[in-house]
Structure formats: structure tokens, C-alpha cells
């Protein structure tokens with residue numbers, strides 16, 4: 435039975451933080467054991483006479499710290515993280531062998547930055563909202579798959595290329611959209627992430643150059659950086675990858691591969707216009723440079739007209755496209771795919787087989803059922819509608835709340851928007867202050883390749899309802915404005931240099 439906390443509204447510490455501290459202590463002291471259900475937000479709000487939002491904020495913070503887990507439809511449960519037991523029984527079993535010394539170099543420690551950035555109104559994570567997941571439709575899809583005569587073959591080991599019925603479905607769809615020619619084939623992967631990893635292993639060797647957008651999605655940078663590849667960053671402007679700079683870098687650096695995200699790039703949210711895409715294809719063709727097109731956000735267009743993908747525009751067979759169900763549907767199912775020339779897909783499938791034999795069949799079968807039953811289409815409509823509202827909220831929030839002179843991109847889809855703060859503001863330095871006020875974002879340093887952008891930061895808006903986006907931006911606006919005023923005051927206080 436949960437003891438009720440004594441919260442004091444007169445303290446400097448906000449109520450949600452007091453509530454968080456209370457649960458934190460109860461869990462650590464073992465008074466709330468692992469697996470224990472904690473009261474629903476509505477019930478606790480009533481019992482404590484508080485706003486439900488305060489309870490939700492405390493629960494979100496607890497979840498981001500790994501202390502509780504929320505299961506949609508079932509509630510929140512205590513889930514103390516393993517590190518809490520570091521001094522307990524687990525610690526005594528650790529050996530003296532120094533594993534740290536054996537780790538391959540070059541993996542940046544983003545996990546810490548990401549974990550630290552998880553707070554109350556979190557603009558930190560480019561993932562769909564769990565509250566928009568169509569749980570009942572998903573459960574129906576699972577039930578239909580489990581009760582179908584195919585269940586035995588789903589449970590059997592299968593082809594490295596993917597669960598054949600899903601593969602056929604994706605191939606038919608890709609062909610009808612002009613994404614696949616007769617010479618192309620398709621490999622199902624564990625999300626885009628595995629596709630990128632396999633492509634790196636097949637196409638580039640340590641020391642060779644790969645041209646990527648700067649700033650870039652860290653998961654992509656890490657795949658290549660870890661393999662000892664030389665990362666060449668091409669700047670991203672308001673219209674996506676800057677094609678003139680790319681042409682210069684291709685000439686001077688002679689990369690072996692180019693990776694681009696022409697639709698709603700992560701982290702900037704920018705989209706390349708068709709002319710720029712055609713120019714990029716000409717540059718790549720003339721330099722015999724293969725392109726990996728990451729189209730993970732392509733389905734998430736909320737406003738404006740779709741632009742043909744590089745894969746559709748490619749006349750020379752130099753584009754390989756990677757896609758996934760992660761942003762449109764369920765990132766936890768880990769299902770993505772690669773489309774490219776047959777010979778390349780055959781080699782990728784071999785590599786995949788060495789890694790994990792094949793992607794999990796049950797996830798693939800359920801996604802196929804979800805798509806073929808029309809439920810994916812219904813979900814897509816809902817996601818696009820929510821995305822449109824959230825995009826409007828983030829754009830209008832930036833306009834109304836960020837200090838004059840702040841610049842930001844104007845995405846037409848996807849999950850992210852890029853802000854450039856006025857000099858001399860440093861987004862990483864201001865993050866702590868923003869977190870104290872209950873808002874987080876990821877600073878530009880997380881996405882850097884070569885170009886330092888201390889004033890840059892990413893706002894991931896798609897996972898937050900409009901009113902939280904609005905509230906978060908009002909708080910950020912104040913934090914940045916205070917930062918500017920302090921910087922001005924400090925400049926005024928600097929002693930004038932001696933005149934000699």
C-alpha cells in the first residue's frame with residue numbers, strides 16, 4: 435500500500451519534483467518493490483488534491499530514470515534499473531577483468547547525454563507517441579496471426595531475405611510506387627539501423643571516406659565512425675544537403691559512399707527540392723559514387739507536396755534506399771528494409787545471415803497483417819493528422835516564444851526541427867537550466883560531424899501533444915531570453931582594455 439507523500443507548495447522545488455523524489459526514495463528503500471503497480475495519475479491527483487499534469491510530469495521523470503515502466507492500457511509499474519543494485523548482490527559477482535580496456539575505440543558516449551536529456555517535457559527523442567499507438571488494432575493483428583494456419587511456418591527458421599509474404603507485399607508496393615525496377619531486390623532488416631550497418635560493412639573499408647550530412651543522426655555517424663571510416667561532413671542548409679558544397683567535397687575528398695536523408699532530415703527536418711536531388715544524382719553519377727538514401731521519414735509529410743525520392747529519380751542504378759516501419763508505426767518491432775540492385779541485396783543478405791540469420795518472423799507477420807487489413811492506413815491517417823497539429827504548434831511556438839533573432843527550420847513533415855540560437859548562446863550550456871525548468875532538447879554537439887554549431891539544437895516535436903509543445907517552448911523562450919540578457923550584462927561588466 436502506497437504511503438501518501440507530504441508535498442509542500444511553498445518550497446522552491448516544484449511539486450512534480452517533490453513527488454518524483456518521494457517515489458525515488460520509496461523505490462530505493464524497497465518500500466515499493468519491483469513490479470508493484472503505482473496509482474494511475476487521475477487517482478493520485480484526486481488523493482493528493484493536485485493537478486493531473488503534475489503527477490504525469492513526475493511519472494515521466496521516473497520513467498526516464500528507469501524507475502518505473504508504463505504499459506499503455508495497464509498502468510505504471512516499478513522497474514528499478516540494474517545500476518541501483520551496483521552495491522548489492524550483483525556487485526559481488528563481478529570479476530576483476532578490465533573489460534573497458536578491450537572495448538573498440540571511437541564510440542562517443544551519447545547515451546549519457548540522451549539519458550540526461552530525458553525530463554518532463556522532452557523534445558529529445560525522435561519517436562512516435564505511445565499514446566497514439568492503435569493498441570486494439572495491433573492486438574487484433576497479433577491474434578489473427580497467432581490463430582492463422584501459417585503460425586507453424588512463422589515459428590520456423592526462414593529466409594535471410596525476410597518473411598516471404600511481407601517481402602512480397604513490400605516488393606509489390608515499392609514497384610507500384612516506382613521505387614523498384616526489375617533489376618532491384620529487397621531485403622528485410624532489423625530497422626534502418628541494421629540496413630545502414632550492413633551497407634557500411636559491405637561497401638566501405640576502414641580509412642575510406644563517406645560523405646554524410648553535417649549535422650547528422652548520431653546513430654548513422656556511429657555506424658561509420660566505429661568502423662574507422664573517415665566521415666566527411668557536407669553542410670545542411672534550409673533546403674537540406676548543400677549540393678554545391680557536396681560537389682566540392684566529392685572532388686577534393688573522393689568519398690566511397692554518400693549517405694543522404696532528402697526527406698525531413700534528422701536533425702534539421704529539412705527537405706531537398708527535386709532540382710537539388712537531380713543535381714546530386716548527376717554529381718554522384720559523374721564520380722561513380724553510390725548513394726544510400728535514408729527515407730525513414732518519407733511517409734510523414736504533413737503539409738506541401740511530396741518530392742520524388744532519389745531512388746525514383748535514379749537512372750543509373752546508383753541509389754540504394756533504406757526504409758522502416760519505425761517512424762510510421764512501431765519502432766519496437768524493429769522491421770525495416772533495403773531496396774537496391776539484385777547483386778548488392780544478395781551480398782547484404784549473406785552478411786545479414788552471418789549476423790542474425792534473419793529478422794524476427796512474428797514481427798514481420800504482424801506488421802503484414804496490420805498493413806494488409808487496412809489498419810496501417812487508418813493509423814497513418816491518424817499519425818499524419820496529429821503530426822500536422824504538432825508541426826503547427828512547434829512552428830507557432832518557436833515564432834511566439836523564442837527570442838528575436840533566433841533562427842529555425844520550417845519542416846513540412848518528419849519529427850524534428852532545428853533551432854539556431856543567437857550568438858553567444860551555447861545550447862549545451864543552457865540545457866541544464868532548461869532541464870531545471872522541466873524541458874529538454876538535444877544540443878547541436880550530439881549531431882556534429884565536423885562543423886561546430888554551439889547555438890544549434892534539435893526539437894523533436896512529433897511525440898508531444900500540441901499543448902505540451904506550446905508550454906515547453908514558452909519555458910525555453912524564457913530560458914534563452916535570460917541567457918541572452920546575462921550574456922549582455924557580462925559583456926557590459928568586462929573591463930575596458932587599457933589604452934596604450
Ligand SMILES: Cc1ncc(COP(=O)(O)O)c(C=O)c1O
Pocket residue numbers: 560624625626627628651653654695700728730757758759760765769770
Ligand atoms: C535518420 C534515421 N535513420 C535511422 C534511424 C533508425 O531507424 P530504425 O528504427 O528503423 O532502425 C533513425 C531513428 O531515429 C533515424 O532518425
